[in-house]
Amino acid sequence: xxxxxxxxxxxxxxxxxxxxxxxxxxxxxxxxxxxxxxxxxxxxxxxxxxxxxxxxxxxxxxxxxxxxxxxxxxxxxxxxxxxxxxxxxxxxxxxxxxxxxxxxxxxxxxxxxxxxxxxxxxxxxxxxxxxxxxxxxxxxxxxxxxxxxxxxxxxxxxxxxxxxxxxxxxxxxxxxxxxxxxxxxxxxxxxxxxxxxxxxxxxxxxxxxxxxxxxxxxxxxxxxxxxxxxxxxxxxxxxxxxxxxxxxxxxxxxxxxxxxxxxxxxxxxxxxxxxxxxxxxxxxxxxxxxxxxxxxxxxxxxxxxxxxxxxxxxxxxxxxxxxxxxxxxxxxxxxxxxxxxxxxxxxxxxxxxxxxxxxxxxxxxxxxxxxxxxxxxxxxxxxxxxxxxxxxxxxxxxxxxxxxxxxxxxxxxxxxxxxxxxxxxxxxxxxxxxxxxxx
Ligand code: ATP
Ligand code: MG
Ligand code: MG
Ligand code: MG
Numbered sequence: 001x002x003x004x005x006x007x008x009x010x011x012x013x014x015x016x017x018x019x020x021x022x023x024x025x026x027x028x029x030x031x032x033x034x035x036x037x038x039x040x041x042x043x044x045x046x047x048x049x050x051x052x053x054x055x056x057x058x059x060x061x062x063x064x065x066x067x068x069x070x071x072x073x074x075x076x077x078x079x080x081x082x083x084x085x086x087x088x089x090x091x092x093x094x095x096x097x098x099x100x101x102x103x104x105x106x107x108x109x110x111x112x113x114x115x116x117x118x119x120x121x122x123x124x125x126x127x128x129x130x131x132x133x134x135x136x137x138x139x140x141x142x143x144x145x146x147x148x149x150x151x152x153x154x155x156x157x158x159x160x161x162x163x164x165x166x167x168x169x170x171x172x173x174x175x176x177x178x179x180x181x182x183x184x185x186x187x188x189x190x191x192x193x194x195x196x197x198x199x200x201x202x203x204x205x206x207x208x209x210x211x212x213x214x215x216x217x218x219x220x221x222x223x224x225x226x227x228x229x230x231x232x233x234x235x236x237x238x239x240x241x242x243x244x245x246x247x248x249x250x251x252x253x254x255x256x257x258x259x260x261x262x263x264x265x266x267x268x269x270x271x272x273x274x275x276x277x278x279x280x281x282x283x284x285x286x287x288x289x290x291x292x293x294x295x296x297x298x299x300x301x302x303x304x305x306x307x308x309x310x311x312x313x314x315x316x317x318x319x320x321x322x323x324x325x326x327x328x329x330x331x332x333x334x335x336x337x338x339x340x341x342x343x344x345x346x347x348x349x350x351x352x353x354x355x356x357x358x359x360x361x362x363x364x365x366x367x368x369x370x371x372x373x374x375x376x377x378x379x380x381x382x383x384x385x386x387x388x389x390x391x392x393x394x395x396x397x398x399x400x401x402x403x404x405x406x407x408x409x410x411x412x413x414x415x416x417x418x419x420x421x422x423x424x425x426x427x428x429x430x431x432x433x434x435x436x437x438x439x
Pocket of ligand 3: 283
């Protein structure tokens with residue numbers, strides 16, 4: 001992508017309304033724009049990151065055996081009356097009337113709708129287990145939308161829903177998601193700790209929140225320090241091996257970790273003082289097992305092995321990709337701007353032409369741009385007629401992990417200069433060596 005033809009509305013001034021660093025940097029880097037309170041447009045740079053985050057989430061959901069579909073954002077109130085949540089949900093739900101005066105709503109979550117889909121088709125225990133997910137916009141009329149996309153009213157959610165014949169197999173489904181979440185957050189460059197959590201309006205009795213430690217987090221959390229160095233399960237995890245998954249989840253839940261709602265002061269005090277972590281945290285994911293909470297009232301039964309109808313056992317599993325984008329920035333930035341982990345960076349390489357209009361420099365840049373692009377490297381080529389200083393600042397602000405600079409001085413030696421955004425390391429090397437390095 002040539003920056004001269006891209007749409008990257010960088011802000012020079014620090015926006016006053018932004019209270020936390022991720023919000024400030026997302027506005028300054030031209031990633032998002034607020035359209036109404038808590039409602040954001042994702043501009044091209046932000047959109048690229050959101051897509052990359054969603055892709056990693058999707059890959060790990062698929063790896064664990066979950067199946068993607070796509071449900072609508074608008075739902076019927078009648079569906080929510082079946083579960084009893086239409087009245088219970090309260091003011092966070094955006095209620096809408098259509099021209100026929102039918103009561104509709106903008107979905108804050110999809111337990112009811114997926115249960116409706118499930119009951120329409122699945123009739124036998126032989127078709128279980130089943131885990132269906134989608135990545136779709138949600139709306140919650142938050143009392144206090146703030147911190148940009150961290151707590152917005154419209155936000156993206158990956159929500160998965162599992163269906164099992166009984167509690168034991170439902171716990172296996174829960175454990176699959178637990179491990180998929182550990183892997184997902186690790187790949188996103190985040191250290192997420194699963195913590196015992198309150199189940200809230202979703203209901204149920206087994207639940208963990210995945211929390212990133214950050215001073216700007218809205219949750220108060222308590223955990224054992226050892227979790228910070230735990231090894232995340234590998235890509236070769238056998239998700240069908242219920243016993244192995246159980247052992248892994250046991251290891252990850254054995255030590256103390258709880259949010260303030262579930263905090264047990266006595267248990268926490270039993271941790272050796274040096275290992276206690278009491279901090280702020282950002283909830284990036286949340287998983288629930290809720291048994292037959294929806295299947296009973298909504299009549300989602302399957303025929304069991306003995307021919308009798310059984311209400312299925314369910315769980316739901318959410319991650320907010322839009323909040324995750326902000327959480328990654330909270331965890332990874334410096335004075336100059338964002339420092340994207342490579343896996344979610346909007347571009348792999350920023351190519352800076354330090355003397356636009358110098359024919360030798362232009363030619364070298366064009367050639368490198370073509371070569372890298374042909375090899376599938378995503379390059380943002382800063383070909384604007386601007387000072388080197390402005391180009392350095394932009395590249396640092398938007399946080400592309402690898403910057404390559406070409407100017408008359410390095411070119412005279414047949415070299416380009418490489419700068420790694422995350423470490424600040426610099427190196428002079430030939431264009432061919434650079435290409436070999438990044439491909
Ligand atoms: P919170 O405690 O922050 O209000 P929640 O517990 O209400 O979140 P869940 O119902 O568990 O949220 O939804 C699953 C995930 O969706 C959350 O873990 C979070 O990543 C994301 N999410 C929830 N609310 C918002 C929001 N207002 N803005 C952005 N992401 C959100
Ligand atoms: Mg909430
Ligand atoms: Mg919560
Ligand atoms: Mg939650």
